[in-house]
Amino acid sequence: MKLATFEINTPLGPQRRVGVVMDAGIVDATAARSALLERQVPAAAAARIGAAQVPPEMVDLIGMGETGLDWVREAVAYVHSRGQEATGVGQRLVHAMDAITLLAPVPRPPGIANFSCWPAHGKAGAERGSVLKPAEEGGGILPYWKGNPDSYVGPGTTLRPPSYGQTSDLDVECEFVAIVGSGGRNLDRDAARRAIIGFTIVNDGSSRTRQLMEMKSGRGPAKGKDFDGGNIMGPWIVTHDEIGDLRDQRLSLSVNGEELSSASTADMSRDFEDMLGYLSLEQTIRPGHVISSGCYHRGCGMDLKRSWQSGERVELRVSGIGALVTMIG
Secondary structure, eight states: OOOEEEEEEETTEEEEEEEEETTTEEHHHHHHHHHTTTSSSSSHHHHHHHHHHSSSSHHHHTHHHHHHHHHHHHHHHHHHOOOOOOOOOOOEEOGGGSSSSESSSSSOOSSSEEEOOOOOHHHHHHHHHHEEEEETTTTOOOHHHHHGGGGOOOOOOOOOTTTOOOOOEEOOOOEEEEEESOOSSOOOOOHHHEEEEEEEEEEEEEEEHHHHHHHHTTSSTTTTTSTTEEEEEEEEEEHHHHOOOOGGGGEEEEETEEEEEEEEEGGGOHHHHHHHHHHTTOOOOOOOOOOEEEEEEEEHHHHHHHOOOOTTTEEEEEETEEEEEEEEE
16 A cells, blocks of 8 residues: 555645545545445444544554554445545545645654665765764664654655755755554564554755764764755655565656666665664654665765756655655755
8 A cells, every 4th residue: 555644625724634545546544444434333423433443643543553554455445446435424535636735654753763774875975084984793783863853744845955054055865764653662573574564765855064064073964964844755655565575676866857876775784674673672663763774875966976956856766665756945
């Protein structure tokens, strides 16, 4: 499935919902569950039970793990087979994609762990004089830095430089990420795999001059990456059953329709089970936590020795997910 968080306009203002992306549009997952339940209980009761079984907030839904996803699948199949337009209380079941706004699939993640799983990207940084060094082999250390949950926005957003930067200093990074579902603590590999609900794309925006100045301290980026709208996520979460082989995903970066670089996940030094397992050591990981594999080599302007111009259309793609589009402001 492709699970999305979307916004619709109502007489009471914008309303946030969770949906399943299909060829015909986006199916309101909560409304679909209510429609299915109307076979057994009155419409008002079905709406209440449907919202409990398939909550309209992504973190609440994915926190239910596979049980919640199974309820969504059952409901969407029912709505698709019936061709029904609305529930008994008037909730629309299917929306045209051009009638809604896609938001970040997890609008405010409870946490973000940014690992670096692309050795060629790290080597390129070292050649530029980066003071950050890889962890020693066999030491059991998997370094990561923590992202800013409040900086996440949805696809189609314009990435703008902060006041202490400028457009020519702004950079994008193509990152393949996993989204935690049920979560947990001290997870082994099997438990970590079960705890991951699906995968999406993040454009990790950076104000490079500030970032490089900050990283001379050896502590990693701060305001170089912490600014409103600096992380763009989407367009949706793709579940395990649909994405295909995680070691055979093609990543790419295109600008104004021209592909500038690509990479294969076969070149990742670690998999998401390793990353989540390490992160969960003596720490409870909550539903919606973002686990990033980091930027692949040449998946950013810094590696490409290229700056971005206002008005350019950047497309970050993962073959089993789709494309995340960002405009440069």
